Amino acid sequence: MGLSTLKNKKLILAICACLLAITAHSQETELDVLSYELTIEPNIQNQSIEGSLLIKFEVADSINEISLDASTLEIYKVSGASVIYHKKVDSKLLVDLTPQEQTLHEIAIHYHGNPERGLLFNADKNQAHTVFFTDHWMVSNNAPNDRATFSINILLPKGMQSIASGELVGIEEKGEKELHKWHQSYETPSYTYGFVIGSFTETTEPIGEVNLNYYSSELDENELKEMFIETSAILEFFEQKSGIEYVQDSYSQILIGDNYQEMSGLSVLADSYPTFVFRDSSEIHLISHELAHQWWGNMITCKDFGHFWLNEAFAVYMSSAFSEHRFGKEKYQSDIAIYKSIYDDLVERGLDRPLVFEEWRSNRDNRNVVYYKGAYVLHILREELGDEAFWKGIQYYSKSYFGKSVTTDDFKLAMEEATNSDLDAFFETWIY
Known part of the structure; x- marks a missing residue:
């Protein structure tokens, strides 16, 4: 070499x-979130979001206050049968609960934000994508040992594409906009959730029961296939070495921005990455690295x-x-x-x-x-x-x-x- x-x-x-x-704030917690159901409307030009979130969780009946991670999000309202009141203290949302014997709770949170990290906007390309810091765009429990299912409904102008954790279950018309509905039925930590929005060239490679989806705003379909030609072999290799089949029906790779990040069911890789791969087709470490996380890291x-x-x-x-x-x-x-x-x-x-x-x-x-x-x-x-x-x-x-x-x-x-x-x-x- x-x-x-x-x-x-x-x-x-x-x-x-x-x-x-x-950062070091994400440690074990007594809070056990069971599911997040999020409806979010990103505004790319204003670099802002509006969110409505339903969280189902369990805590011991002796606990009357929970702490959620909310970064710089502005909380409008917190409601639920067991909610007494809430307050935002620095990056934490504290919710007081009524003393009761039940351990299962459900609360609704409405919020607004201009994320400083975790959700990256590109107004010139009319794109946005998440990168790791979930609590900057959704109130959540950051602890990596707290695993939950995840549903996300993304309200977008008609014609825009979305890729998110889980599987696309439908697109519903909402006047001049569309609500893209995604659902992840298996539990993972909140830092693995994410989404991408924009307009992309897309191509799909079916491998058995799994659809491998490739997206880019720069490459055409043939270039995308060349870029990700090893993906099917990588997936099969990891299935063999782990003894475990890939967990869902699709895996998406999106060339966007300057970051490399795995999420549940998808990964983002920098727009510039094809330069390396097209120069040397064996330089696919970041493709295989992010795909490996679908086993070691996410699951x-x-x-x-x-x-x-x-x-x-x-x-x-x-x-x-x-x-x-x-x-x-x-x-x-x-x-x-x-x-x-x-x-x-x-x-x-x-x-x-x-x-x-x-x-x-x-x-x-x-x-x-x-x-x-x-x-x-x-x-x-x-x-x-x-x-x-x-x-x-x-x-x-x-x-x-x-x-x-x-x-x-x-x-x-x-x-x-x-x-x-x-x-x-x-x-x-x-x-x-």
């Missing part, structure tokens, strides 16, 4: 790590962000594992050399630290720990166990915790059980 190619690869691999800035989710490496290191490593499968051992070894060089740099600068964080703080070095040291550690674990045992363990872990929240101890115990190994020394050396 030439020096210029190595630099380009480092740039591509670093993009996803540089764009995600998760097998760190219980709190102290165990964030279980999301991101797995996505990085599984991307490289696919490259090995598709392009050969040399490609895989090239990836591992890059991850090791990032890890060695952390060590040299005295910034190496355990993969498990007592309190997660997002910065470039910490992200390099969880993304690239984490991926390198998975490579070392594979060498330690051997291929057959390693992949047996990965499949056992994935099947055991699909649709659940996990800790590093859960991963360790699953690998030990599947491989009949004692991994105490390995985890103490490399992970804790």
